[in-house]
Amino acid sequence: MSARPPQRGRIALLGLLALLVTAAPLLAPRPPELQEDAAGARYLPPLTRGHGLRVDALHVRIVTGLRRTADGWEFERAGKKEALPGTALAGPPEPRFYLLGTDALGRDLLSRVLFGARHSLGIAALSVALALFLGIAVGSVAGYAGGAWDTALMRGVDALMSIPRVLVYLLCAALFTPSSLLLVLVLGGTTWTGLARVVRAGMMSIRTSDLALQARALGSRPLRVVILHLLPQLGPILATAASLRFADTLLLESALSLLGLGPPPPAVSLGGIMGSGRDVLAEAWWIVAWPGLIIGATVATLRSAAADLFRLADPPSLS
Amino acid sequence: MLSFLARRCASALPLLIGVLTLVFVLVEAAPGDPFQIEPGPGVSREAAAHLREIYGTDRPFLQRYLAWLEGFLSFDLGVSLSYREPVAGLVRKALGNTLWLAGAALVLEFVLGTAAGVAAAWWQRRPLDRLVGGAATVLYSVPSFWLALVLVFLLSVRLGWLPASQMHSIDALELGAGPRLLDLLRHLVLPCLALALPSAAGIALYVRQELKDLLGRPFVRIARARGAGRVGIVLRHALKNALVPVVNLFGVALPGLVGGSVVIEVLFAWPGMGRLAYQAVLARDTPLVLGCVWVASLGVVGGSLAADLLSAVLDPRVREAGP
Numbered sequence: 001m002s003a004r005p006p007q008r009g010r011i012a013l014l015g016l017l018a019l020l021v022t023a024a025p026l027l028a029p030r031p032p033e034l035q036e037d038a039a040g041a042r043y044l045p046p047l048t049r050g051h052g053l054r055v056d057a058l059h060v061r062i063v064t065g066l067r068r069t070a071d072g073w074e075f076e077r078a079g080k081k082e083a084l085p086g087t088a089l090a091g092p093p094e095p096r097f098y099l100l101g102t103d104a105l106g107r108d109l110l111s112r113v114l115f116g117a118r119h120s121l122g123i124a125a126l127s128v129a130l131a132l133f134l135g136i137a138v139g140s141v142a143g144y145a146g147g148a149w150d151t152a153l154m155r156g157v158d159a160l161m162s163i164p165r166v167l168v169y170l171l172c173a174a175l176f177t178p179s180s181l182l183l184v185l186v187l188g189g190t191t192w193t194g195l196a197r198v199v200r201a202g203m204m205s206i207r208t209s210d211l212a213l214q215a216r217a218l219g220s221r222p223l224r225v226v227i228l229h230l231l232p233q234l235g236p237i238l239a240t241a242a243s244l245r246f247a248d249t250l251l252l253e254s255a256l257s258l259l260g261l262g263p264p265p266p267a268v269s270l271g272g273i274m275g276s277g278r279d280v281l282a283e284a285w286w287i288v289a290w291p292g293l294i295i296g297a298t299v300a301t302l303r304s305a306a307a308d309l310f311r312l313a314d315p316p317s318l319s
Numbered sequence: 320m321l322s323f324l325a326r327r328c329a330s331a332l333p334l335l336i337g338v339l340t341l342v343f344v345l346v347e348a349a350p351g352d353p354f355q356i357e358p359g360p361g362v363s364r365e366a367a368a369h370l371r372e373i374y375g376t377d378r379p380f381l382q383r384y385l386a387w388l389e390g391f392l393s394f395d396l397g398v399s400l401s402y403r404e405p406v407a408g409l410v411r412k413a414l415g416n417t418l419w420l421a422g423a424a425l426v427l428e429f430v431l432g433t434a435a436g437v438a439a440a441w442w443q444r445r446p447l448d449r450l451v452g453g454a455a456t457v458l459y460s461v462p463s464f465w466l467a468l469v470l471v472f473l474l475s476v477r478l479g480w481l482p483a484s485q486m487h488s489i490d491a492l493e494l495g496a497g498p499r500l501l502d503l504l505r506h507l508v509l510p511c512l513a514l515a516l517p518s519a520a521g522i523a524l525y526v527r528q529e530l531k532d533l534l535g536r537p538f539v540r541i542a543r544a545r546g547a548g549r550v551g552i553v554l555r556h557a558l559k560n561a562l563v564p565v566v567n568l569f570g571v572a573l574p575g576l577v578g579g580s581v582v583i584e585v586l587f588a589w590p591g592m593g594r595l596a597y598q599a600v601l602a603r604d605t606p607l608v609l610g611c612v613w614v615a616s617l618g619v620v621g622g623s624l625a626a627d628l629l630s631a632v633l634d635p636r637v638r639e640a641g642p
Binding site for chain 1: 335337346348456459460461464465468476574575577579585586593600603604605609612619620623
């Protein structure tokens with residue numbers, strides 16, 4: 001394998017994504033649920049410049065091609081030319097810019113995608129955090145203690161890994177009510193098995209190292225040896241495994257939300273947005289395109305970052 | 320070899336019992352029982368008690384657990400609540416359709432992935448190598464469900480070449496055997512591509528990298544010095560070594576294939592097990608969901624058994640080490 005140094009660009013891209021996602025409420029031009037004018041703003045393509053005409057306290061009309069005439073305004077709304085006298089407006093026309101277009105209910109896709117990414121990445125992050133906790137705990141016990149503990153725990157891991165994760169979620173969705181919490185619990189509760197195997201293998205290879213022997217000779221208890229001395233050694237390997245798991249979990253969460261098995265609205269997720277656009281590809285390809293691009297780019301970045309981390313963990317003498 | 324076979328098969332049964340135990344715990348943890356009485360008109364208390372007795376939900380924990388194991392291990396999967404038919408029959412019908420799809424995807428995945436990887440390594444650092452590398456990196460990262468939607472949009476909606484959903488045309492029953500198979504294959508193309516392309520890309524990337532490494536090794540130079548042709552070196556010496564881990568990969572990738580086919584089946588309205596499970600969830604048909612989970616897990620355990628046996632055939636070191 002070529003000894004390429006880890007690339008800063010990827011870390012920067014992930015950082016940017018994290019920033020976008022945390023700052024979603026500040027960055028989104030409008031609330032993700034806002035339906036200003038469901039009929040007028042329906043399926044506006046990306047980069048549409050339009051205006052919001054306020055007719056009264058409650059109603060706004062989203063129009064394009066606004067022109068001033070002698071006695072009022074001329075514009076296009078939902079594909080038809082219309083006109084309004086100047087006196088019909090409750091205020092001056094407000095400019096509207098739809099960078100990523102709108103959906104069937106005239107909601108701004110940029111705002112929805114930002115909030116959707118926040119939701120999807122948040123669920124994936126919490127799931128991986130849960131998985132890391134469980135995986136480290138079980139893997140450490142199995143790898144460090146060995147013997148009957150190892151056998152019992154690893155047989156359990158094997159059994160859990162034999163049920164495809166999608167089906168575990170389907171079963172839980174039938175038994176309980178779908179919600180964000182259920183998603184995190186099931187995704188985290190099925191992801192940890194792979195991490196536990198990684199930790200166990202690592203523990204087994206270093207539990208008899210000089211480092212562990214010296215720590216034990218100084219009288220440290222097993223818990224202290226594992227947490228303070230051995231786990232830090234596994235850091236890079238764990239980071240690699242965790243970023244791969246993160247990518248898989250994001251893909252799975254999106255697939256489940258796409259099928260409508262995620263948390264119900266008003267929760268908005270990347271998969272959910274794609275699901276709402278999948279039957280109108282011919283009229284509004286952009287609804288499916290943006291969430292897909294974000295998921296694909298995130299997954300690709302995470303996977304190549306994992307490869308970088310792995311190279312960091314892997315001494316050059318081995319390769 | 321025989322003792323390896325026996326040991327490996329014997330380890331599958333505890334695994335299946337483990338799967339059943341996990342699912343049992345989940346079902347027991349779910350709130351309520353099927354015969355819970357709602358206030359108001361409905362089932363009387365006596366009738367509910369009678370139903371509980373028939374279905375055995377009033378028995379003690381251990382008895383329920385043993386009955387549960389016995390039921391699944393003997394394929395007595397109960398009756399579907401939404402279809403009012405035995406679950407086993409429904410699952411068997413759907414399983415055939417899933418095997419068509421997953422089998423075709425698996426073959427395509429390995430053939431396409433290996434061929435692309437070999438081609439890239441053959442023309443190293445040529446435009447084709449770069450093309451394979453680039454395309455595979457993109458395809459490997461793209462979610463398969465997104466690829467599915469894009470393929471439908473391009474090949475079905477825009478160009479109208481292929482049907483976008485279902486397994487047969489509406490008039491398929493009136494067709495002869497030949498046209499009918501053709502009809503099935505036309506319906507198979509899009510879901511199969513969507514399911515296979517991302518994994519094929521992964522395999523292509525792996526085979527390409529592995530071949531490039533292997534072709535620089537001393538044993539390849541020795542083979543060349545002995546006068547072996549380029550085809551012989553790449554196919555017989557390098558590819559054979561590169562493929563052993565790919566076979567192992569198959570066992571690891573199987574849960575993903577089964578899981579991925581759930582999404583693809585639903586998107587393409589393919590009447591397989593994934594779609595059956597999905598519809599069962601929407602209908603809150605727990606026995607049917609359980610049946611699907613059980614058969615899918617059996618498939619995964621059986622598949623990884625097959626992968627282990629295959630790699631034991633290919634690699635004597637595996638046989639010696641045992642399971």
